[in-house]
Amino acid sequence: MQPFAYHKVRDAETAIAHGARDPQTIFLAGGTDLVQLLEDGISRPQGVVDISALPFDAIATTIDGLRIGALAKLADVADHAEIRARYPAIAAALGETASPMVRNMATMGGNLLQRTRCLYFRDGVSPCNKRAPGSGCSARLGHDAQAALFGASEACVATHPSDLAVALLALDAEVLVVGPSGERSIPLDRLHRLPGETPWIESDLEPGEVITAIFVPREAAGRAQAYAKLRHRASFEWPLVSAAVSLALVEGTIEDARIALGAVAHKPWRAETAERLLIGRRIDDALAREAGEAATDGARPIAENAAKIPLMARIVTRALQDCARQQAGDPS
Amino acid sequence: MSETTTGGAARPSASSSASDALPGAAHEVRLVVNGEVHTLAVDPRATLLDTLRDRLGLTGAKKGCAHGSCGACTILVDGRRAVSCLMLAAACDGREITTIEGLATNGALHPVQQAFVDQDAFQCGYCTPGQIMSVAGLLAEGRARDDAAVRDELSGNICRCGAYPNILAAVRQVSGIEPTPAEIGADARLRDAAGGA
Amino acid sequence: MNAIGSPISRVDGPAKVTGAATYAADFAIANLAHAALVQASVPAGRIAAIDTRAAEAAPGVLAVMTHENTRRLPWHPRDPRPGVDPKSGERLHPLEDDLVRYDGQPVAMVVATSEVEARAAAELVRVSYAPTAARTRFDPAYGHEPSAATAKAGRPGDTARGDPEDAFTRSEVTVDVPFVQPREQHVAMEPHATIAAWDDEGGLTLYDKSQWVDNVRTEIGLAFGIDEKRIRVISPFVGGAFGSGLRTWPHVAMAALAAERVGRPVRLALTRRALFTNTGYRPRTESRIRLGADRDGTLSSIVHEAIGQTSTYEEYAETTLTPTRQLYACENVATHYRLVDMNVNTPSPMRGPGAATGQLFLETAMDELAQALGMDPLDLRLKNLAERDPDSGKPWSSKALRACYEQAAERFGWADRPRDDAARTVGHERIGSGMASAFYPAHRSKARASVTLYANGGAMVQAATSDMGPGTYTALSQVAADALGLPLEQVRVEIGDTALPQAPAHGGSITMATLGNAVANACSRLREDLGVENGGDLVAALGGRDSHRAEGSSSPGKEAQDYESAAFGAIFAEVRVDPELGTVRVARLVGGYDVGRVVNPKLARSQCIGGMVQGIGMALTEEALFDERLGRVMNANLAEYLAPVCADVGALEAFFVESDDRIFNPLGVKGLAEIALCGVAAAIVNAVHDATGLRLHRVPVTPERIVMAQAARGG
Numbered sequence A: 001m002q003p004f005a006y007h008k009v010r011d012a013e014t015a016i017a018h019g020a021r022d023p024q025t026i027f028l029a030g031g032t033d034l035v036q037l038l039e040d041g042i043s044r045p046q047g048v049v050d051i052s053a054l055p056f057d058a059i060a061t062t063i064d065g066l067r068i069g070a071l072a073k074l075a076d077v078a079d080h081a082e083i084r085a086r087y088p089a090i091a092a093a094l095g096e097t098a099s100p101m102v103r104n105m106a107t108m109g110g111n112l113l114q115r116t117r118c119l120y121f122r123d124g125v126s127p128c129n130k131r132a133p134g135s136g137c138s139a140r141l142g143h144d145a146q147a148a149l150f151g152a153s154e155a156c157v158a159t160h161p162s163d164l165a166v167a168l169l170a171l172d173a174e175v176l177v178v179g180p181s182g183e184r185s186i187p188l189d190r191l192h193r194l195p196g197e198t199p200w201i202e203s204d205l206e207p208g209e210v211i212t213a214i215f216v217p218r219e220a221a222g223r224a225q226a227y228a229k230l231r232h233r234a235s236f237e238w239p240l241v242s243a244a245v246s247l248a249l250v251e252g253t254i255e256d257a258r259i260a261l262g263a264v265a266h267k268p269w270r271a272e273t274a275e276r277l278l279i280g281r282r283i284d285d286a287l288a289r290e291a292g293e294a295a296t297d298g299a300r301p302i303a304e305n306a307a308k309i310p311l312m313a314r315i316v317t318r319a320l321q322d323c324a325r326q327q328a329g330d331p332s
Numbered sequence B: 001m002s003e004t005t006t007g008g009a010a011r012p013s014a015s016s017s018a019s020d021a022l023p024g025a026a027h028e029v030r031l032v033v034n035g036e037v038h039t040l041a042v043d044p045r046a047t048l049l050d051t052l053r054d055r056l057g058l059t060g061a062k063k064g065c066a067h068g069s070c071g072a073c074t075i076l077v078d079g080r081r082a083v084s085c086l087m088l089a090a091a092c093d094g095r096e097i098t099t100i101e102g103l104a105t106n107g108a109l110h111p112v113q114q115a116f117v118d119q120d121a122f123q124c125g126y127c128t129p130g131q132i133m134s135v136a137g138l139l140a141e142g143r144a145r146d147d148a149a150v151r152d153e154l155s156g157n158i159c160r161c162g163a164y165p166n167i168l169a170a171v172r173q174v175s176g177i178e179p180t181p182a183e184i185g186a187d188a189r190l191r192d193a194a195g196g197a
Numbered sequence C: 001m002n003a004i005g006s007p008i009s010r011v012d013g014p015a016k017v018t019g020a021a022t023y024a025a026d027f028a029i030a031n032l033a034h035a036a037l038v039q040a041s042v043p044a045g046r047i048a049a050i051d052t053r054a055a056e057a058a059p060g061v062l063a064v065m066t067h068e069n070t071r072r073l074p075w076h077p078r079d080p081r082p083g084v085d086p087k088s089g090e091r092l093h094p095l096e097d098d099l100v101r102y103d104g105q106p107v108a109m110v111v112a113t114s115e116v117e118a119r120a121a122a123e124l125v126r127v128s129y130a131p132t133a134a135r136t137r138f139d140p141a142y143g144h145e146p147s148a149a150t151a152k153a154g155r156p157g158d159t160a161r162g163d164p165e166d167a168f169t170r171s172e173v174t175v176d177v178p179f180v181q182p183r184e185q186h187v188a189m190e191p192h193a194t195i196a197a198w199d200d201e202g203g204l205t206l207y208d209k210s211q212w213v214d215n216v217r218t219e220i221g222l223a224f225g226i227d228e229k230r231i232r233v234i235s236p237f238v239g240g241a242f243g244s245g246l247r248t249w250p251h252v253a254m255a256a257l258a259a260e261r262v263g264r265p266v267r268l269a270l271t272r273r274a275l276f277t278n279t280g281y282r283p284r285t286e287s288r289i290r291l292g293a294d295r296d297g298t299l300s301s302i303v304h305e306a307i308g309q310t311s312t313y314e315e316y317a318e319t320t321l322t323p324t325r326q327l328y329a330c331e332n333v334a335t336h337y338r339l340v341d342m343n344v345n346t347p348s349p350m351r352g353p354g355a356a357t358g359q360l361f362l363e364t365a366m367d368e369l370a371q372a373l374g375m376d377p378l379d380l381r382l383k384n385l386a387e388r389d390p391d392s393g394k395p396w397s398s399k400a401l402r403a404c405y406e407q408a409a410e411r412f413g414w415a416d417r418p419r420d421d422a423a424r425t426v427g428h429e430r431i432g433s434g435m436a437s438a439f440y441p442a443h444r445s446k447a448r449a450s451v452t453l454y455a456n457g458g459a460m461v462q463a464a465t466s467d468m469g470p471g472t473y474t475a476l477s478q479v480a481a482d483a484l485g486l487p488l489e490q491v492r493v494e495i496g497d498t499a500l501p502q503a504p505a506h507g508g509s510i511t512m513a514t515l516g517n518a519v520a521n522a523c524s525r526l527r528e529d530l531g532v533e534n535g536g537d538l539v540a541a542l543g544g545r546d547s548h549r550a551e552g553s554s555s556p557g558k559e560a561q562d563y564e565s566a567a568f569g570a571i572f573a574e575v576r577v578d579p580e581l582g583t584v585r586v587a588r589l590v591g592g593y594d595v596g597r598v599v600n601p602k603l604a605r606s607q608c609i610g611g612m613v614q615g616i617g618m619a620l621t622e623e624a625l626f627d628e629r630l631g632r633v634m635n636a637n638l639a640e641y642l643a644p645v646c647a648d649v650g651a652l653e654a655f656f657v658e659s660d661d662r663i664f665n666p667l668g669v670k671g672l673a674e675i676a677l678c679g680v681a682a683a684i685v686n687a688v689h690d691a692t693g694l695r696l697h698r699v700p701v702t703p704e705r706i707v708m709a710q711a712a713r714g715g
């Protein structure tokens, strides 16, 4: 960990000013990803701006939806009665995130901006275009089951590991930010970028922009929704693959569907073919399987990740089956 | 509450007049650890874990990974479980911290500590301070609903010696949750093995 | 008095639950400086240049040590080598030359006033390499026979009894099973750490994580060319080791070198990543086993080939094939063991070294044979139970394996296990059951121990052994309490210090059979000295003296020639497999063990369930991912090297069958650390087959491997 200046800020303006002035500055929220990256010398900022005291941790219901402060702790969001009752996909995704200790520390904004778990990125020495631009991508030909199935580039095949982001994408959430040029909102789908030629640029945020909140539209609360995650251990592990689904049902017929896939691309990934297939139909076991298969449309295996394709299909099926059970009024 | 001031170990690389602005400048924090107030100048890079261990001599919290992935460094911060290896000490100004050293009162073991001894919920003992703090936090947070919940809640604390079934038994001893049917056989036999103890 | 056999709580429990127990890195030493390693980032080559200027200029730095500026230690050879060391090759002499033998090897070390400064400066050391061709692929074609020295140490290249090849071709039923056990890491929760402090007279104190303080002292004495009497090694608590603390690793010498250089005590705590390449691991081993049997299940032939990995600089070999030769009665048995030298750090013993790997191969193959025969896997084991050691023909000093099979099967409910589809299916999951045998040879070694009786009625037991978790403190207290007729509370035990009477390695499950007897012997000496019969008043016999100390010893006797000794067990597993998602969860394990006399059933059970948990890891989650192009372990951390967590572990039951082996040693114990891991993974893999019909010839059994196996099967 190289020396850095530590600044604790009490208002967003100061944070923005720090960030805009010096791109070598990085924000610290819960620190659960950043401290790992500092510890391993992967992130070497000149300055660390501690934003944890900014007043962005409230969880509030408004007439048009739910506003979750970017600094709200994962544990508090997962426990929130309204979220558990009306946005269960979020609570489920958070419930399966990390450990209770990490959930007590980690924030919503930090979770969305956590960096990849690509082993070659995290080891601090292997060739990696994301960590050391131009050094090459070790994962491409490595035996790394993590590699992306969608949207990968020659330069980088890393995946985004967040559980939360997948649930939020399925609920059509937006990210509210404030920065040097004021406030704006970014649809979750556009927050993260594909790696392209510049895998080190991971989000749509400008220097100095701070995430203030996550907005989930009210419409999402009325949907059948589920989150399903597959991992090797029974707990405490990032997803091997995961899926979140939300279905707008009118008398049992699917009017609209959103399916998001986790750990298969540089960003949470929409399975649009599968979504389209669901429209106008009634959810049952056969359709859940059909949609699962369709979710693999366009998936391209790289390295040793081919097994993730069938697993992804099945995890989508599981999430849909879960919705079907809710629909049938069977809570189990 | 007593106050101690510890200075020194962090050496600012620049003059202290620019204290908060230059890389490496030491940062002053006030920590309340096990009820005792410490004011100390820390290297901004220092984690809370290293600060507790190397500066305050509280070596009960252990380092197993320094990446949040083992739980050996678990402590309570403002009453909630946290992994101290992923906290910068500089960011902990004003926080109330409880470590394993702060759990026993007047020499008497805390009920969770006693349950760990009674149930043999450890072997080497290295993960144990973290496990105990995690259990204390879990109970305080009211999450000890049933075996399945406890298993998941304790999964951030790795025990390579594999004491998990006994840790679960320790949680039952203090929380009063009933073993699920699958466990009952194993438990009854443990009681046989333990001579009805 | 009956302390032995009682389920007493750990005597060191209060220290461990309050954080008072001091592990190596916990010692508060005045004026302590800190060291950090710079590790090679190529698997083979030479250091072309090393630029330390930026590191030297970094804040807090006291020294940057490289092969260019570090003194050459004499490294006097050790003869004979201790059992824990490879039998040929030469240990790493850190910072001695420019040769890179594996990725992760230390190539420089920074010493600074704080750990954070040392590590920051280590990031600034620039090393350039002239890489050379590296052998980073495990290629069986490179397999070579073990050296004569290794063969002599019980790891022979080729062995045969009877005519196994011929018998195999004539067998009525045969199976031919390949299998891969990947590299596995100990990942004890305590990272290895050493604090080195020199005194003004040139004496050295080491606070180290070690399973064998005497070995550290001897080795560092030879490395530095100083009389070992001037070295003291202190290691009162060991945060798990499972074999990683048996050898004296290079970082111990490095800590002493650093302390010498800066003239201050130095702590070198290895990072989790560095542990993967600066201590040992269970070597990758590939196997092919052919079993032949008569229709009635009688084994007619076993031919077992295994190839393990070792480094280019040391020949580490395992007793992988010992169980194959000794577990079952079979007249025709051949074993073939080979080693592949690779640009990796040297493997080392890890719980159940060799045997656990060998039994994974053997016991999964036995399951396949049972299937081929249409026979119950338990019946197949019973059919081939070896009443004598089939290899030497000697009798067992004790063997209650049949009782293990029968009682464990009974408690598990093996006869009533779910077999038809309806009974097997619970929601998305299918229930599967499997079993395996467990076997681990029992040995004992030489040791001394002392006991001191004080006028206040207290007694102190002292020996330079250690306690990495099984409960040495407690068990030795129990032995002494009974032998002296004192209440347990009056006995204290001091271990983990070379100032105490010499002891062998705390490993190989020998501690109780060795040390326990030495302590018992010291206690009888004390009685003799004081002229007190059993039951008499020892304290009165002190006759006004403050204390009396007696030394005792223990060493193997003629029984070692006349008998074979081993611990045995039978393990049954129930798994829940979700065939669509490929997840396997272990719902239940039941293990019945014959480990001789059980000194403390509470602690013994803990050891056994601990072995079961590690067996779950071996079967389902653990694998060091090795990138052959880079020669690098990629998941060298605890987030991606997956040791089982609490949620992975179902109901575990371990019990001990009636057993007391007074032929093997006076205390009647056989040792139980290693046996607890043996057979567990095989039972789980066999249960996965029972649930799914899939034979996976490789662990860990992961969701990816299950779905790929389904695809290969066509469904």
Ligand SMILES: Cc1cc2nc3c(=O)[nH]c(=O)nc-3n(C[C@H](O)[C@H](O)[C@H](O)COP(=O)(O)OP(=O)(O)OC[C@H]3O[C@@H](n4cnc5c(N)ncnc54)[C@H](O)[C@@H]3O)c2cc1C
Binding pocket: A026, A027, A028, A029, A030, A031, A032, A033, A034, A035, A051, A070, A071, A096, A097, A098, A099, A102, A105, A106, A107, A108, A109, A110, A111, A112, A113, A114, A161, A162, A163, A164, A209, A210, A211, A212, A236, A237, A238, A239, B067, B068, B069, B070, C639
């Ligand atoms: C052991 C372990 C296991 C984990 N397992 C999982 C898992 O299973 N699933 C999962 O999804 N995650 C997992 N995580 C990741 C964890 O959820 C993230 O580390 C955490 O959510 C990050 O939040 P933070 O507040 O700690 O962020 P920090 O570490 O403080 O910051 C992370 C990044 O986000 C930026 N940032 C933070 N907040 C803002 C903001 N408001 N505006 C702008 N930028 C900001 C920071 O500058 C930094 O770049 C795990 C983490 C650990 C340590």
Ligand code: SF4
Binding pocket: A116, A118, A119, A120, A121, A127, A128, A129, A130, A131, A136, A137, A138, A139, A140, A155, A156, A157, A158, A199
């Ligand atoms: S996939 Fe991306 S992060 Fe991983 S090694 Fe390649 S460039 Fe680096």
Ligand code: FES
Binding pocket: B062, B063, B064, B065, B066, B067, B068, B069, B070, B071, B072, B073, B074, B083, B084, B085, B086
């Ligand atoms: S040391 Fe903090 S979680 Fe491992």
Ligand code: FES
Binding pocket: B121, B122, B123, B124, B125, B126, B127, B128, B158, B159, B160, B161, B162, B163, C189, C239, C240, C469
């Ligand atoms: S008791 Fe050893 S790691 Fe838990």
